Amino acid sequence: MLNIVIFGAPGSGKGTQSDLMIKEYGLEHISTGDVLRAEIKNETELGKIAASYMDNGKLVPDSLIIDILAGVLDSKGGDINGVIFDGFPRTIAQAEALNKMLEGRGESVSAVIGLEVEDDELVSRIIARGKTSGRSDDNEETARKRLETYYSQTLPLKDFYIGENKYVAIQGQGSVEEIFADIKRTIDALI
Numbered sequence: 032m033l034n035i036v037i038f039g040a041p042g043s044g045k046g047t048q049s050d051l052m053i054k055e056y057g058l059e060h061i062s063t064g065d066v067l068r069a070e071i072k073n074e075t076e077l078g079k080i081a082a083s084y085m086d087n088g089k090l091v092p093d094s095l096i097i098d099i100l101a102g103v104l105d106s107k108g109g110d111i112n113g114v115i116f117d118g119f120p121r122t123i124a125q126a127e128a129l130n131k132m133l134e135g136r137g138e139s140v141s142a143v144i145g146l147e148v149e150d151d152e153l154v155s156r157i158i159a160r161g162k163t164s165g166r167s168d169d170n171e172e173t174a175r176k177r178l179e180t181y182y183s184q185t186l187p188l189k190d191f192y193i194g195e196n197k198y199v200a201i202q203g204q205g206s207v208e209e210i211f212a213d214i215k216r217t218i219d220a221l222i
């Protein structure tokens with residue numbers, strides 16, 4: 032099974048490139064951000080808790096998000112080509128939990144695709160996306176907070192996965208097609 036982590040700052044293109052990978056390789060997509068937004072839309076207790084973090088550009092606590100991820104992973108049957116993890120893990124604790132969860136299924140992370148994009152570009156992409164996404168966190172103020180959170184809590188994962196020999200840096204600026212061509216080369220080398 033292919034277990035791909037798509038990694039990068041908010042606005043780096045994880046969702047866009049995930050969509051292309053799903054089409055190309057028939058992978059399942061798990062986006063913790065999408066799961067949380069669905070909870071908010073359905074006005075669940077979890078959604079209420081999550082919104083208070085998301086609207087401030089902060090991470091939802093590890094224990095909550097790890098439980099959510101485990102539940103979603105369990106809901107995917109055994110007969111799948113693989114999974115794209117989008118927006119998870121975002122902390123070292125989450126990465127360790129993911130390793131354990133996959134290990135328990137006789138699986139492991141195949142590769143971590145790191146989309147590397149400059150800060151100014153990230154913020155302008157998020158502001159542009161905010162015009163149509165309807166996401167309350169797609170505005171300049173929250174985008175800058177999300178970036179701070181990314182640098183302090185999520186970027187350390189790059190070294191974690193370099194240490195595991197899993198990290199592949201992809202230049203995340205350029206056309207969507209060019210970026211996907213680089214990703215495709217990486218995945219094709221794995222299968």
Ligand code: AMP
Nearest residue numbers: 063064084085089090091096118119121
């Ligand atoms: P995203 O759609 O991946 O940009 O996620 C939107 C927001 O959901 C983030 O800014 C966090 O507040 C929250 N979130 C999504 N995934 C995680 C995660 N793995 N850990 C903690 N918080 C998360």
